[in-house]
Amino acid sequence: MERFWHIPLSPVLEGLSERERGRIYAQVRLLRYPCGAFIYTFDDPADQLYLLYQGIVKIITILPDGKEQVLELLGPGTLFGQFFQPGPRRRRTAAQTLEEAVVGVLTEADVLSLIGSIPAFGVRLIQEICRAYCAAIDRLEGMIHASAQRRLLVTLMSLAASIRPGASERGETLTLPACITQEDLANMAGLNRATASRLINVLRRRGVLGGRGRELIIHLPRARQLLEEDV
Missing domain, CATH: 2.60.120.10 (Jelly Rolls)
Known part of the structure; x- marks a missing residue:
């Protein structure tokens, strides 16, 4: 678990005991991506959850005229790639690194298992999804x-x-x-x-x-x- 001690604590882990965080860390698979790499891209299966430990990641979509549109820029501690979405379980955006990045990956089976054994983790996930939704609404209102x-x-x-x-x-x-x-x-x-x-x-x-x-x-x-x- 020492490999996680230098990482900023994600909001989804706040309030959990050291033992509970340790159980989550044990499930996480760490991947390292070079600058410019795609963590996932359009129409990939939406079956994994990501936690950014190091680096900057941009979330992008493609406009009808073919131009790239940056939706978000994410820093360490950010949870992204949420697969709790209705309809087809495919990615509608792409996630690309802007510098070398280290990302923790949880499969859908991992997440469901952790929610069953650590209910507080499920509550934190819901809170983080709501926070991200409210932040998106605030930004949209600020743009209109x-x-x-x-x-x-x-x-x-x-x-x-x-x-x-x-x-x-x-x-x-x-x-x-x-x-x-x-x-x-x-x-x-x-x-x-x-x-x-x-x-x-x-x-x-x-x-x-x-x-x-x-x-x-x-x-x-x-x-x-x-x-x-x-x-």
Whole structure:
């Protein structure tokens, strides 16, 4: 179990005893993926649950015009690839690494067995699925009829929540990993590259973003304040 001690605790494991976490860890199969690898892709069987231990993963879909759309960027501690979905049990998205990643895998049989033996684990799973759903709704509401600047701010705050949960509430700054490009930000915010670049410069001048060149540092308290003002 020593191999898990350096890993940020996922919300799905919070509140469980060390013994219960140990039983879950014993079921987890660890896989290492190089940068750019697909963990799963479109129409794959949706029969495994993933927990990101290290690295950054993007969840993507393909638009009718054939362009890639980034739906989420995920950081360590994130649960993804939920297979609790109605209809055909096939993947409707793809998950690709943006840097070398270590991922824990649980099969459907593993998950059902753990829920039966550790009911609290089942409750945590339901809570995490609900949290992800509410976060998606909040982000969607933040995008509807919003200005380009607001969409970019919502995207930055969403990234911060995924990469370092609680960082905004603690008044921290967050340096975006170098693998997250301005193109990714533009894609997630529904902006073109030129507009995103212009707004990033505006937000630098307004104290929301720091860093030089391609480095982006989000000053989360200022970002939250500006988001509240930009209604």
